[in-house]
Amino acid sequence: MSSQLNYSLMVHGGAGALDNVKDDKTAMRYLESIRTILEHGREVMELGGSALQAVETCASLLEDDPVFNAGCGSVLNEHGKVEMDAAIMDGRDLSAGAVAAVDNIANPIQLARMVMTESEHVMLIAEGAMRFADHCEVKRVPEDYFYTPDRIEQLKQARRKGKIMLDHDDTEADSEDQKYGTIGAIAMDPYGNLAAATSTGGIVNKRLGRVGDSPIIGAGVYADNETCAVSATGYGEDFMRTVIAKTISDYIMIMGLDAEQGTQAGIEYLSRKVTGRGGVIVIDKHGNCSSGFTTKKMIHGWIQHGGETFCRF
Ligand code: ASP
Numbered sequence: 001m002s003s004q005l006n007y008s009l010m011v012h013g014g015a016g017a018l019d020n021v022k023d024d025k026t027a028m029r030y031l032e033s034i035r036t037i038l039e040h041g042r043e044v045m046e047l048g049g050s051a052l053q054a055v056e057t058c059a060s061l062l063e064d065d066p067v068f069n070a071g072c073g074s075v076l077n078e079h080g081k082v083e084m085d086a087a088i089m090d091g092r093d094l095s096a097g098a099v100a101a102v103d104n105i106a107n108p109i110q111l112a113r114m115v116m117t118e119s120e121h122v123m124l125i126a127e128g129a130m131r132f133a134d135h136c137e138v139k140r141v142p143e144d145y146f147y148t149p150d151r152i153e154q155l156k157q158a159r160r161k162g163k164i165m166l167d168h169d170d171t172e173a174d175s176e177d178q179k180y181g182t183i184g185a186i187a188m189d190p191y192g193n194l195a196a197a198t199s200t201g202g203i204v205n206k207r208l209g210r211v212g213d214s215p216i217i218g219a220g221v222y223a224d225n226e227t228c229a230v231s232a233t234g235y236g237e238d239f240m241r242t243v244i245a246k247t248i249s250d251y252i253m254i255m256g257l258d259a260e261q262g263t264q265a266g267i268e269y270l271s272r273k274v275t276g277r278g279g280v281i282v283i284d285k286h287g288n289c290s291s292g293f294t295t296k297k298m299i300h301g302w303i304q305h306g307g308e309t310f311c312r313f
Contacts (some may be wrong), residue, residue, distance in 0.1 A: 003306035005190045007045040008287040011037055011058050013068045014181035015233045015279035015298035031311045034301040037061045038309050051187035051195035052090050058185035059109040059197040066148050069181030074146055074201025076155040082146040084201050085215040086112045091194030091223035098123040098215035104140040109199045111138055158205035182214055184231025188287045194229040196221045212236025218246035227252040234278010242270050259284035267292040
């Protein structure tokens, strides 16, 4: 299906070797989820919704799908607990909201949006974020909502190997190119407004209290109507040190680049400075879609200028 309206939308479900995608059936499972979620985003746009609404809708649906490392599919930390991070940003006025190290919340991206709209702050963490959730009457979900058999097995393997792993890492092969299953959504609506959202369970067997790039404005997420919208996935520490999302926005602003050139410049910087592992999705202010990654693959999909839906690794 394509539209008369000029909007663009991209989502990702993580980057890496995707060693767990060993057969066509698993591959199809990921791609179908991405496609379905993009179609929901399309509907939001067709019904006159904003870029912000579209990214919140898509990110929430990605959080609800247990194959992705966010929301109910979040990976477990060193204590076998879920600690999630999420952020959302509105390119109209650079307003942003983020939460870090939260648990028992089905959709951290929605809580991040509440931080943006219902508080005077940009980021709330841990206990403070949970109290804010109670204040906003966000329902808490029980711990077993998160504990999928795959996640428990993944943590056991990480502990056996005594290492911190990334989501869907092939624990038998000692691959450096692992899968980072964070989710993200970015959009430009027909009014030219940009928005971005990123949500994650982080990395397997991570230390209690570890926060990655995903909720850090400018690292794992960024949106500015004058430049672009960006969502990142990968080894968060690399992305924080390079402030990769804002770096791409700056390249676009200062050098007058489009989405593809900005993505290339950003990925080159990430590789050159920190040998960063992961990828980004980018939509520029004209609605051009682009993606780049240093890993073997990245699960992602896009609708450019209201056109067809594409999904790929
Ligand atoms: N960027 C996330 C983090 O470091 C991980 C991921 O992308 O899967 O927390």
